[in-house]
Amino acid sequence: MAVRAGLLDPSETRVAERHEEAALGLAGSLPRLVVAARRASATVVHGLHGRRRSGTGENFWQFRRFTAGEPAGRIDWRRSARDDNVYIREQEWEAAHTVWIWIDRSRSMAFRSSLSDTSKVERAVILGLALADVLVRGGERVGLLGLTRPTASRNAIENLAQALIAAGDDDAHLPPAAAPIARLSEAIVIGDLLAPEEEIAATVASLAARGGRGHLVAVVDPVEETFPFTGRTEFLDPDVAGLKLVAGRAEEWRQGYAERLARHRAALADIARRHGWTLHIHRTDRPATEPLLALHARLAEPAA
Amino acid sequence: MSALPLAFLSPWLLVGLIALPALWLLLRLTPPRPQTVAFPPMRLLLDVVAKRETPSRTPWWLLLLRLGLAALIIFALARPIWNPQAAATAGSGPLLVVIDNGWGAAPEWDARVDAASAAIAAAGDDGRAVALVATADGARREIGLETADEAAKRLRVLAPEPFSPDRALLLPALSDWLKANPSADALWISDGLAGGNARAFADGLTAALRSRSLAIRIDPARSARGLAAADNAPGGLTVKALRAEASGPETVRVRASDLRGRSLGETDAAFGVGAREATATFEMPVELRNDIARLEIVGAKTAGAVQLLDQRSRRRTVGVVTGATSDTAQPLLSPTYYVTQALKPFADVREARGQGASTAVESFVEQKLPVIMLADVGALTEDARARLGAWVRDGGVLVRFAGPRLAGAADDGLSPVRLRQGGRTLGGALAWETPQALASFAGSGPFAPLAVPGDVTVTRQVLAEPDADLPDRVWATLADGTPLVTGAREAKGMSVLFHVTADTRWSNLPLSGAFVDMLRRIVDLAGSGPAPRDAAPGTQGAAAAQPQGEPAQAAAPRATLPPTRTLDGFGAFRSPPATAKPAPADGRPAATPDNPPGFYGPVDAGIAVNALSPDASLARIDLTGLDAAVSDVVAVEPTPIAPWLFTLAALFAILDSLVVFLLGGGMALLARRGPKAAALGLAAVGLALVAHPAPGFAQAQPPKAAYDERFALEATLATRLAYVSTGDFETDRIAKAGLEGLTQQIALRTALEPGAPMAIDPAKDELAFFPLLYWPVIEGAPTPSAAALARIDAYMKQGGSILFDTRDALTGGRGPEGESLKRILAGLDVPALEPVPRDHVLTKAFYLLDEFPGRYAGSPLWVETIPAADEGEERPARAGDGVSPILITGADLAGAWAVGSDGLPLFPTSSDERQREMATRVGINIVMYTLTGNYKADQVHVPALLERLGQ
Known part of the structure; x- marks a missing residue:
């Protein structure tokens, strides 16, 4: 029997509790993820990284003179006793990394074929939420790009999932072109990345303008890679209504399509490399732990 | 197409078959419907340059299906016919x-x-x-x-x-x-x-x-079956059944009926394998056999299968008495031996055993035999002589043979001629020299048609006194002119005298074949009994005018007999057609166009002409x-097969759409909804494919309903009243309650203790178990089916009674219930009805009644009309032959009888409780009447009834 493929109903693709549960289950299998500090830091505890300036934190930064108007409780009497001046002890500003996650929930992600168990959006959501949980357990702060503020609470998954549910339907293929992420933040874009290469390049460029690092995860259905269609087939575009292509014999388009897909992926890899980002291709018939582990490894490695 | 019995009414439509190859080409070129897929990376596909591709083809079997569909439609439009009416001959001339x-x-x-x-x-x-x-x-x-x-x-x-x-x-x-x-x-x-x-x-x-x-x-x-050669033999009546085919074993039923059409007996004739003749034998008493006038094969509706019998085939019983002692040790010397042997082929002989002549004669006269032969009986007792004389005058035929005793006895008036004393012997005084031969038969006697035998010689005989009327009475003469046989008519009967002995002592006449013929002619003269024959053959009037008269002859003096009743082609009796001419008195062996088969001449003395001669045999052409x-004569009905072809085409179309649906990825649509929906869809489609309209075939005869033993036991272990369930709940309830109340009253007041009433459906249940059926007629009651009407008819004919109650006395009987009753009765054989007369036995059957009220008074009870009373007969109770099969009333009887479970009546009557009492009496009378019939009409009860009536 020929492969069956099609888009799922919007009602089925909406984020629901099962995503949380699945994400928790998935994340439970992984150790906490601590994003590697980009700068060397004294300790890597709880993902708090030193920021080379004074601020709140636990590591010593500097002693500085007491000026009038500062609260007297901040005086460090031991240092002040060695000298004639009054000194205040300042700690280093330690802050967690922020990881921004963006999940593509457009119509084209609702695609599911008979060769895989889940639709692309489901895999993407679960992947994103699991990643968030792992990061939060490692002490990082996670936020949804364009949707939430970064949060490091234990209930990150629930909060993020609620945010996703509240956000409703979203047909954007790429993260919104907002302000670039901070230099020390990470961005993870999970989607099918089938938008034209120029758009992807522009988005990545705008996100990485301040030097933030990112990871692109392309979730693909096995059908999109293998193109198993035969016979007379009419292809419809999920997003653009009315756009269709009738292939007389689909098997003759297979080779051309494979080449085109390879070119597309090459372009994506190129974009990523240009900005120092990484690209992962994940097929939905592979287990979800694969990209998670890969991301885990990538995020945990120290910067080159 | 000549090999198949197939013809087309519009054969020019078959030209459309040319379009099939074009259709095929078109279908080949038309690609199938594509399967639709929503493909996210479709944008990428757009960039793929498609090579020139050959379109996908419709699979070959789908092509074949569609071509077959088109071909079937074209064939069906050409109106093909199976077994076409073969024109008798295809020609153009007359x-x-x-x-x-x-x-x-x-x-x-x-x-x-x-x-x-x-x-x-x-x-x-x-x-x-x-x-x-x-x-x-x-x-x-x-x-x-x-x-x-x-x-x-x-x-x-x-x-x-x-x-x-x-x-x-x-x-x-x-x-x-x-x-x-x-x-x-x-x-x-x-x-x-x-x-x-x-x-x-x-x-x-x-x-x-x-x-x-x-x-x-x-x-x-x-081919048709025939009957021939009916023969009333001593053992029984035999008739040959004929058929033209020498085929397998077959049994035909032959029925014997009398002149009035009443069936006297039936028997079977079995054809063996390859036989074309079979014999049927009726073994019945002679009297019954003599009544048989018509033999026919049951069910063969043709005149050839009918054999008519006239009085010539009646067997007569002849009583033979001898004066001599019978010597059984030497049978050939017994005087009656030759006579008995001669009579055997055509008559039944009764001999007197161990009795004296007089006793024998008296007993024969009592048995009313048509012919009595006295072989050498001299004198009889006074009584016997008187009775014999009376018997002869009443129509019997007396045949006397001479002998020593007769020669020596005095003349007793029972001979046709006066005898001269002293016989004539060879060599005696009044003697011949040589034995005399028989010379001639008198032209006016019954022996006239017979050929004179040349071998009869007489050695001794008695002589007759030469009276004036002797020549008229002589029937056979010897060579020298002396009479050998004389006979005379006496009133209605005849007496005959053979001047020789019945054995071979005086002549060898008993040894010759002519003896048999002569005896047969004489026996034929007799009727089947001494009863007064109102149609004496021919000249009874003439015989009265001429006392000597020509001896009445069974062969009437008329040469031809006019037809009285003839058969039509189907073997039924009808009055003779205009083309039927009189038949010769001797009869014809077979019927001709001028003499169709039937009865000719007077009823008792005529002849019958049959379609097949006695020696006929049938053969196939x-x-x-x-x-x-x-x-074959019966041509097979031509059947149009266009509907079949259209059905097949519809099937193909359904299959085609199913296939297209499946090929277009329809299963995906179903599967997405869930496997259950897919299974349901497949089942629905399968059902649609299987349940195609087929032409209705005549249903095989449903097997006869099994005999409902439980019902039969229930109905017969006690006498029960029954009511017909009408389907209307209220009416049935009232009927049941009414009959229950009546049952209780009957049990209280009479000797009968009926069981609980039962509801029956005349279409399904056996009616014969119930003596009385109560039928409440409701408005709009459905007319019973033909089968139910037949059962009701049979029930009424075989002694059952139905009481129809229309319950509309208040509206005067013109309401819808009356219409329903008319409808129900339209299909039944209803006798003439009248309101119960004052002296009908129904008014006296148990109680003395004047009128028949139910809940309503004033509605008459209708019964079968009984024959009017004879003048002068004043009986208080009269009845016809049987119980009236139908009773109709409009007063609601069941309503008056109905009691509830508390024993109180359910419905009020139109006046008071006394009317309810009368209604109960009406019910008891009706039940007693149906159970006992005319019992109360018997004379025995008249005094008691008169006393009760106060007269």
């Missing part, structure tokens, strides 16, 4: 239809007429003229051409004739006609029998037709070597 209408054509007459009318109608459709000839019409001078309509009208009037026509008589006229119409074709619907020059006729017809075609319709398996198209 059509000659020869139809056999002798007795052999009668059994399947309708089928033959249908075949002929179909051929005539086909000829009429083609615009051909028709000439219709029936073979029993006799020789015709010329045959006329008619239009098909006229010929059809004439065909309807044709009926089979009761004789076997000679077809050769028609040949000249037919040959002339065929010469005059060179382009004519011929169709002969034959009865299949070879009698009547059938083969010669067929040969002549083919010769006259020369090159044109002759079609013969003949039933290959069956031999058509070998005949250049003609032979086919």
